[in-house]
Amino acid sequence: MSAPAPPIAVINVSRWYGNIVAVNDISFALGPGITGLLGPNGAGKSTMLHMLSGFLQPSAGELRVFGESAWENPGMYRRIGLVPEREAVYPFLTGYEFVLLAAQLQRLPNPEEAARQAIAMVELEDAAGRATGGYSKGMKQRVKIAAALVHDPEILLLDEPFNGADPRQRLQMMAMLREMAARGRTILFSSHILEEVERLAEEVLVIVAGRLAASGDFREIRKLMTDRPHTFNVRSSDNRALAAALVADPSVYGVELQDGLLQVRTGEFAAFTLAIPGVARQAGVSIYELRPTDESLESVFSYLVKR
Amino acid sequence: MNGTLIRLTARQLLGQKRTVLLLLFGLVPVLIAVLYRVAGNDEPQRWAASALNARLIIGTFLPLAALVFGTAALGSEFEDGTAVYILSKPIPRRVIVLSKLLVSWLATAGVVLAATVVATIIALWGEPRDGILVGFALAVVAGALVYCALFMWLSVLTSRALIVGLLYVFIWEGVITRLFAGVRFFSVRQYTLGIADTVVDVPARVFNPRLGEMEAVALATITTALTVYLAVRRLRRWEIGEAS
Amino acid sequence: MPPADQRTGSIYDLGYRRYDGLRLGRQHAVLSLYVYTLRGAFGIGRRASSKIIPIIITVIAFLPALIQLGVAAIVSDEVDIIRPENYFGFVQVPVALFCAAIAPEITGRDMRQRTLSLYFSRALERRDYALAKLAAFATALMVLTLAPQALLLVGNGLASKDLADYVGDNWKDMPRTIISGVGIAAAMGAVALAIAAQTSRRAYATIAVVAWFLVTWPISGILVAEVGGAGRAAALLSPFDFVYGATLWVFDVEPDQDSVQDLAEIPLWGYGAAVAAYAAAGTALVIRRFGRIAA
Numbered sequence: 001m002s003a004p005a006p007p008i009a010v011i012n013v014s015r016w017y018g019n020i021v022a023v024n025d026i027s028f029a030l031g032p033g034i035t036g037l038l039g040p041n042g043a044g045k046s047t048m049l050h051m052l053s054g055f056l057q058p059s060a061g062e063l064r065v066f067g068e069s070a071w072e073n074p075g076m077y078r079r080i081g082l083v084p085e086r087e088a089v090y091p092f093l094t095g096y097e098f099v100l101l102a103a104q105l106q107r108l109p110n111p112e113e114a115a116r117q118a119i120a121m122v123e124l125e126d127a128a129g130r131a132t133g134g135y136s137k138g139m140k141q142r143v144k145i146a147a148a149l150v151h152d153p154e155i156l157l158l159d160e161p162f163n164g165a166d167p168r169q170r171l172q173m174m175a176m177l178r179e180m181a182a183r184g185r186t187i188l189f190s191s192h193i194l195e196e197v198e199r200l201a202e203e204v205l206v207i208v209a210g211r212l213a214a215s216g217d218f219r220e221i222r223k224l225m226t227d228r229p230h231t232f233n234v235r236s237s238d239n240r241a242l243a244a245a246l247v248a249d250p251s252v253y254g255v256e257l258q259d260g261l262l263q264v265r266t267g268e269f270a271a272f273t274l275a276i277p278g279v280a281r282q283a284g285v286s287i288y289e290l291r292p293t294d295e296s297l298e299s300v301f302s303y304l305v306k307r
Numbered sequence: 308m309n310g311t312l313i314r315l316t317a318r319q320l321l322g323q324k325r326t327v328l329l330l331l332f333g334l335v336p337v338l339i340a341v342l343y344r345v346a347g348n349d350e351p352q353r354w355a356a357s358a359l360n361a362r363l364i365i366g367t368f369l370p371l372a373a374l375v376f377g378t379a380a381l382g383s384e385f386e387d388g389t390a391v392y393i394l395s396k397p398i399p400r401r402v403i404v405l406s407k408l409l410v411s412w413l414a415t416a417g418v419v420l421a422a423t424v425v426a427t428i429i430a431l432w433g434e435p436r437d438g439i440l441v442g443f444a445l446a447v448v449a450g451a452l453v454y455c456a457l458f459m460w461l462s463v464l465t466s467r468a469l470i471v472g473l474l475y476v477f478i479w480e481g482v483i484t485r486l487f488a489g490v491r492f493f494s495v496r497q498y499t500l501g502i503a504d505t506v507v508d509v510p511a512r513v514f515n516p517r518l519g520e521m522e523a524v525a526l527a528t529i530t531t532a533l534t535v536y537l538a539v540r541r542l543r544r545w546e547i548g549e550a551s
Numbered sequence: 552m553p554p555a556d557q558r559t560g561s562i563y564d565l566g567y568r569r570y571d572g573l574r575l576g577r578q579h580a581v582l583s584l585y586v587y588t589l590r591g592a593f594g595i596g597r598r599a600s601s602k603i604i605p606i607i608i609t610v611i612a613f614l615p616a617l618i619q620l621g622v623a624a625i626v627s628d629e630v631d632i633i634r635p636e637n638y639f640g641f642v643q644v645p646v647a648l649f650c651a652a653i654a655p656e657i658t659g660r661d662m663r664q665r666t667l668s669l670y671f672s673r674a675l676e677r678r679d680y681a682l683a684k685l686a687a688f689a690t691a692l693m694v695l696t697l698a699p700q701a702l703l704l705v706g707n708g709l710a711s712k713d714l715a716d717y718v719g720d721n722w723k724d725m726p727r728t729i730i731s732g733v734g735i736a737a738a739m740g741a742v743a744l745a746i747a748a749q750t751s752r753r754a755y756a757t758i759a760v761v762a763w764f765l766v767t768w769p770i771s772g773i774l775v776a777e778v779g780g781a782g783r784a785a786a787l788l789s790p791f792d793f794v795y796g797a798t799l800w801v802f803d804v805e806p807d808q809d810s811v812q813d814l815a816e817i818p819l820w821g822y823g824a825a826v827a828a829y830a831a832a833g834t835a836l837v838i839r840r841f842g843r844i845a846a
Contacts, residue, residue: 057546335766339778362772
């Protein structure tokens with residue numbers, strides 16, 4: 001017996017429309033946990049999610065969900081849940097009926113109970129008896145999520161799930177997704193909003209112009225970007241003395257003194273963080289604060305997009 | 308067939324406003340039959356068969372009702388973007404097409420059959436029916452199935468199924484079939500009229516379809532099976548629209 | 552841009568300026584909407600798939616003219632020339648199809664995409680919007696009713712042995728052709744748009760327009776031919792029948808034996824009055840609809 005197939009495996013997948021390439025030779029594998037699919041508008045995020053959910057055929061390459069092809073394989077929907085981007089709902093169904101419909105189409109043994117539980121998970125009990133046609137954007141988004149996870153899928157694919165959700169709902173949805181991930185579910189969500197991905201995703205896939213620009217933990221990605229210096233902000237008892245001492249260290253490119261703040265640029269993240277305590281002690285300076293300035297996903301992202 | 312899908316489709320197709328409008332629509336042939344009887348004419352059998360049933364009901368009402376229900380059952384789900392919810396479920400595509408087809412067929416046949424039966428009874432009040440009532444009742448039920456299957460396939464094929472269906476019904480079946488006799492083999496209207504002839508027992512002067520009975524039954528069966536097959540095949544390979 | 556002071560907030564002048572030039576005003580807004588709508592009716596400026604159906608229908612409207620000119624060019628100039636009133640009898644079918652396919656696009660897009668409020672917050676008034684849309688749609692229909700005949704007229708004139716003779720024989724038809732073409736476009740266009748504007752859903756609008764054309768047609772045929780009596784007034788119900796009656800009136804031609812217009816025994820000017828009445832009623836309904844709709 002070989003090892004069990006990973007939940008999602010994407011091997012050299014491309015997709016083009018006529019002569020427009022939407023996804024260009026992308027490979028990755030995903031396991032349990034939350035992964036954010038990040039990219040500017042039009043980068044190919046939706047195309048990727050649609051291929052994973054079996055609603056687009058890859059033009060080239062292979063795309064496997066639990067080792068099976070996602071294309072022309074309705075059986076796989078037993079194990080995956082999809083939250084599409086469009087807000088469409090059946091306006092005449094109530095929220096409860098909409099989730100119940102999903103449960104019945106999944107042929108669950110006790111659809112009523114499953115629907116009630118899913119609605120409770122997205123905290124929509126109060127509105128469950130109302131027609132979805134009158135729902136707000138955030139409520140539609142939540143009822144769609146409830147319908148997608150009514151059968152407790154092993155993989156959950158969400159296309160821009162936080163659109164239209166207010167900050168409180170966003171937090172609640174994030175907590176719920178984290179809880180699912182903790183139970184070993186594989187969750188992939190797309191977003192063009194960095195803050196969402198940064199707060200929720202353990203791993204990121206950055207897609208730029210149809211190509212996979214980076215993948216993994218974004219702090220790790222940052223460390224790989226050696227051609228761009230890391231910048232640290234330092235506050236210490238004597239910035240000027242520390243600056244003088246640091247310039248002597250081979251890992252440091254440059255220093256800059258601004259009022260009350262010392263900015264240090266370095267090419268080697270690890271070497272620098274190891275060296276600085278020793279340098280400071282030797283110079284007789286105490287460090288109050290040492291902070292990398294651009295470790296946010298935003299700086300990583302703008303770097304990848306502009307490259 | 309899937310009970311959940313059937314119930315969902317029935318609720319989609321039979322919204323209150325639409326049902327009321329369709330019942331009014333079904334009243335039109337009945338009203339015409341009443342006016343005809345009131346005016347009192349000499350050849351009620353010929354009128355009931357060739358004018359009321361063949362031209363008005365089978366030529367116009369049946370294809371229009373089938374166009375409404377046949378393209379809406381699946382087509383409206385593509386247009387609204389709700390198709391994803393039924394397609395992202397572990398249900399064979401065949402079951403989706405057949406369930407949607409069943410509901411649109413029953414809805415079409417229900418409206419048109421009611422109109423046919425009532426209008427024909429009124430038109431032939433006190434006259435020998437000679438199979439006209441049963442023949443056309445059977446024909447509209449069978450024709451509804453063929454039309455619905457055809458239009459459902461169109462709705463999976465193109466987002467403008469309604470317009471394409473209209474061009475088919477009123478240009479192809481309405482005009483071109485009259486100009487070129489061979490086209491009758493590719494006209495659902497002619498199949499429907501041929502099926503009516505299996506029961507209708509009147510002289511050719513009263514009602515004379517252009518296809519033989521057996522040809523009509525065979526072609527109707529083949530068309531239904533083929534369009535259902537093509538719709539299922541197309542749905543299996545359905546791709547989500549880019550900007551939709 | 553000067554470097555940002557890190558602790559205090561600053562707002563920089565990015566050079567945005569208010570527009571204080573000339574504003575072209577309401578008339579220009581109406582004209583722009585008219586031109587935009589007219590182009591959109593034929594799919595000009597839209598993606599290729601929106602062009603297919605209007606182009607197919609327009610080609611159908613031109614087919615008889617092209618065939619006649621083609622045959623005349625190849626065979627001889629002694630070919631039967633299509634009479635304008637007969638051409639109108641044919642062109643009604645593509646006009647109806649155009650109404651069914653395109654009328655829902657004329658206002659339905661703005662209703663679906665909720666852009667009405669953008670229009671109404673401009674110099675444009677609600678009535679202007681309705682009239683510009685209607686005028687553009689009627690103009691699009693006139694392309695179908697008048698352009699093939701203009702082509703025929705020019706083609707036949709050039710093909711005839713004596714151009715002066717041809718003009719002398721046919722000049723009387725010109726104003727009649729124009730009146731008929733405008734009347735058909737106005738009556739069918741106004742009513743079709745009034746029906747289509749009631750819903751933002753394309754499918755419902757198409758079905759409703761089609762029902763107006765096609766459900767009334769056999770009803771009129773059966774009531775006039777088979778029922779008779781008061782039922783003959785039904786000729787005024789069916790757009791195909793009353794529009795053709797009006798064309799016969801404009802060209803001063805007797806209806807064919809046993810045609811609806813023959814059997815209905817309505818004086819032909821009655822159809823002309825019906826065309827005017829339908830055009831007026833349709834226009835009023837379109838104006839009323841956009842006067843009340845929640846933008």
